[in-house]
Structure formats: C-alpha cells, structure tokens
Amino acid sequence: xxxxxxxxxAAGKSTRMLSDLPKVLHEVCGRPMLxxxxxxxxxxxxxxxxxxxxxxxxxxxxxxxxxxxxxxxEQTEQKGTGHAVQCCRDALGNFDGSVLIVAGDMPLVxxxxxxxxxxxxxxxxxxxxxxxxxxxxxxxxxxIVRDDNGDLGxxxxxVDATPEQREIREVNPSxxxxxxxxxxxxxxxxxxxxxxGEYYVTDVVRLFRERGDGVSAKVxxxxxxxxxxxxxxxxxxxxxxxxxxxxxxxxxxxxxIVDPDNTWIExxxxxxxxxxxxxxSMIGSGATIGEGCRIGPFAHVAVGETVANGTxxxxxxxxxxxx
Numbered sequence: 001x002x003x004x005x006x007x008x009x010a011a012g013k014s015t016r017m018l019s020d021l022p023k024v025l026h027e028v029c030g031r032p033m034l035x036x037x038x039x040x041x042x043x044x045x046x047x048x049x050x051x052x053x054x055x056x057x058x059x060x061x062x063x064x065x066x067x068x069x070x071x072x073x074e075q076t077e078q079k080g081t082g083h084a085v086q087c088c089r090d091a092l093g094n095f096d097g098s099v100l101i102v103a104g105d106m107p108l109v110x111x112x113x114x115x116x117x118x119x120x121x122x123x124x125x126x127x128x129x130x131x132x133x134x135x136x137x138x139x140x141x142x143x144i145v146r147d148d149n150g151d152l153g154x155x156x157x158x159v160d161a162t163p164e165q166r167e168i169r170e171v172n173p174s175x176x177x178x179x180x181x182x183x184x185x186x187x188x189x190x191x192x193x194x195x196x197g198e199y200y201v202t203d204v205v206r207l208f209r210e211r212g213d214g215v216s217a218k219v220x221x222x223x224x225x226x227x228x229x230x231x232x233x234x235x236x237x238x239x240x241x242x243x244x245x246x247x248x249x250x251x252x253x254x255x256x257i258v259d260p261d262n263t264w265i266e267x268x269x270x271x272x273x274x275x276x277x278x279x280x281s282m283i284g285s286g287a288t289i290g291e292g293c294r295i296g297p298f299a300h301v302a303v304g305e306t307v308a309n310g311t312x313x314x315x316x317x318x319x320x321x322x323x
Contacts, residue, residue, distance in 0.1 A: 003048070003097040004118055005180065006041040009084050010034055010104030011054030011075040016231050022056030024104040025063055026235055029242045030266030030285030030303070032063060033229060036107035036242075038070070044114035046100065050091050052084045080198030081174075082190045089184055098122060099183055101176040101201060105229045108241060109175060116219045117177035126214030127182045128205060130155075131175040133226045141171035141226070142202055144217060152217040153209065155202035159195045172202065173226035175219075182213060242267075263296075272309060 010024040017023065024034035034051070041049055049067075053060050054075040061072060075087045085101060092099070098121050100114055113131055121129045130152075132144050140158050143165050147153045155172050156165050186204040193200060208215045224241050227234065246267065247260050254273035257263055262279040269283055272291030281296030283289070284303035294312040295301060307313060 002122065003095070004044075004046050004100065005048040005050065005092060005095060005097060006044075006046040006100040006102060006114075007085055007088050008034070008037055008041070008049070008051045008102050008104045009081060010060065011052050011078065011084055012105065013055040013078075017229075017235070018232075020056075022053075022060050023229065025056070025059060026229065028107050028235070028239050028267075029246060031268065033107040033238070034060070034064070034104045037102055037104050037109055038064075038067065040109045040111045040114055041100065041102065042069075043111035044100075044118065046114075047097075048092070048095070050088050051104065052087055054078060080193070080196075081201040082187055082199030082203060085201050086184070086187050086199075092180060092184075094181075096179070096181040099178050099180040101174075101178065103174045103228060106174065106225075106227070107229070108225050108227055108238060110221070110225060113175055113219065113221050113225065114177075117175060120216065120218050121177045121179070124214055124216060126179075126216050127186075127208040127211075128176060128178040128213075129216045129218060130177070130205075131173055131219040131221050132170050132217045133173050133221045133223050134169045135171055135223055135226065136169070138166075138169050138171045141173070143168040144170040144172060146170075146217075152205065152215050154206040157193070157195075157200060157202065160193060171226065173221060174228070175221070176201065178204070182208070266303070278314075 012023050014023040025032045049070045050073055051070050052073050052075050071091050073088050073091050075084050098118055117129055142155045142157045143161055145153045145156055186207045189207055190199050190203045205215050227238055229235050229238055246265050247257055250271055255271045256276040259279040263277055264282045266285035268286045271289045275289050275293040278296035281299040283301040286304040287301045288306045290307055290309035292310045293307050298315040299313045
C-alpha cells in the first residue's frame with residue numbers, strides 16, 4: 001500500500017457550546033474528542049498525521065504535547081474546510097499518496113471506516129472517495145446529489161441547497177479520502193461560497209467530475225457515526241453513544257455490567273475476566289480493574305486507579321463496615 005496521510009480539521013471555536021475551551025478539547029468519556037479521531041487514524045495505519053489548529057492553538061498543543069507523531073498546522077483565518085486543507089500543502093510537500101480528511105469534532109469515527117476509504121480509493125484510483133449515511137433529519141448536513149446512474153455527482157451544503165435537494169436524506173458525514181497531488185491542484189480552483197464566503201473541500205468533488213477524474217461514495221456508515229459536536233446537547237449524545245461502545249466492548253471481553261444505563265465507565269479502562277459492575281458506579285479513565293472484582297453499587301474508582309484481583313469496591317453497609 002502507498003504511503004497514507006490524514007488531515008484532521010481542529011481549528012474551530014466552541015461558539016455554539018458557549019465555551020472558552022477549544023471545541024476539540026471537550027471530553028467524551030474522559031478523553032478529549034480529538035484523541036478519538038487521532039486514535040482511529042493511527043489504527044487505520046496512517047503514516048503521517050497533520051492536525052489543523054486555530055482557536056486556542058496553545059491549549060490544544062499543550063494537551064497533546066506527548067503526541068510526537070503529529071504535525072501541527074495553524075489556520076490563522078477561519079475560511080472554511082477547503083482553506084484549512086490548503087494550509088497543509090507545505091506540511092505534505094510533494095506527497096502523492098492517499099490523504100484522509102476528517103473533522104476533529106467527530107470522535108465517533110471508526111477505524112474500519114477510514115480503512116475502507118483507503119482501500120476503495122486505492123483499488124479504484126479515484127481522485128476522491130467519501131463515506132455517506134442516511135439521516136431521518138438531514139438538516140445542516142451537506143446533501144449527496146447523485147446522477148441518473150446513481151453515481152456521485154456533487155455535494156451541496158445545506159445553506160446552498162434548493163428545497164428539492166434539502167429533501168435528500170443521504171448526507172456527507174465529512175469522511176474523505178483523496179489523491180494527495182490531485183487534491184491540492186483542485187483546491188486551487190475552489191471558489192468561495194456565495195452564502196458565507198467560505199471555501200468548501202466538498203467543492204473538489206464537482207471539479208473532479210468536470211475533469212473526468214473518478215469520484216465515488218461507496219462507503220456507508222451508521223447514522224450515529226455522523227454525529228458531530230456543535231452544542232452541549234451534541235456532546236451529551238456523543239458521550240452516550242461512546243459509553244455504549246465502551247460497555248459493549250467490556251461485556252464482550254467477559255465483564256458483567258448489571259445495569260448499563262446506571263453505570264459510567266470512561267475511556268482506556270482495563271478489566272479482568274469475571275469482574276462485575278453493579279449499578280450507580282463510575283470508573284475513571286485509565287483505571288485498571290483486576291479479575292473477579294466487584295465494583296459497587298455506588299462505587300467510584302478514580303482516574304488511573306488500580307484495583308487488585310478479587311477486590312470488592314463498594315460503599316459502607318448499614319453496620320458501618322465496607323462491603
């Protein structure tokens with residue numbers, strides 16, 4: 001397989017979240033949302049990681065100072081996704097492999113999705129391929145407009161869509177894979193949107209089509225994977241989905257969770273087999289629970305704490321002894 005790179009767009013503010021914290025530093029299950037995106041890229045085998053930062057740049061760099069495999073690129077003006085990708089031209093140099101483009105505020109992205117995008121683009125030789133999903137309420141998402149043959153024609157942003165196009169339920173969750181060299185050539189020709197003056201990376205799809213270059217949308221993802229974070233409500237929704245994924249993974253590894261809805265387990269935790277978690281318990285990020293443990297009810301295991309094999313962590317009983 002050719003060399004691969006990933007551009008992660010992480011320059012946005014937390015405007016709609018009413019927060020001074022850079023959006024990508026807001027935590028999902030005890031971990032900054034950007035960390036999930038970087039992890040998915042690494043697990044997909046990406047060779048080069050480039051993250052575009054802007055608002056709160058110093059805070060982001062400080063939080064991820066241990067990530068030595070990341071190249072940080074600053075977008076000094078917020079002029080859209082197309083402009084953000086263009087800012088990475090020098091960082092990539094003459095790179096001509098496959099380039100993934102992923103939003104840093106979409107922590108639900110899966111390694112399998114990124115791997116599939118890389119495989120499809122490599123096998124087809126397309127200039128760009130992307131993932132799509134179908135939503136009952138596609139408001140605010142770019143619509144996938146297909147031609148009479150069912151092939152990808154263009155992506156129309158919600159603000160620019162006609163009433164008929166807004167009825168389309170197939171949308172763009174912002175997972176792309178492009179040929180690096182052709183990507184930057186096309187971006188040079190992208191014009192600013194008439195509605196807000198921003199440059200959209202999605203416009204390269206239309207440009208590639210006009211040139212006769214291959215474009216495709218053959219990777220489909222579950223609707224939950226399309227949830228980006230733009231508000232506190234979005235953050236809560238993504239936390240719930242991620243929590244479900246964490247708990248399902250643990251149960252598949254031999255851990256009993258008596259009442260999943262009343263249990264909270266943060267990311268990067270490790271459990272031994274046959275441990276049981278009772279209701280109203282919280283386990284912090286990075287905690288290690290041994291085999292045959294009983295956690296709860298009403299227990300709190302702190303961030304990074306280690307619980308030895310066979311230990312019961314619980315609240316005091318009515319007799320004053322620890323149960």
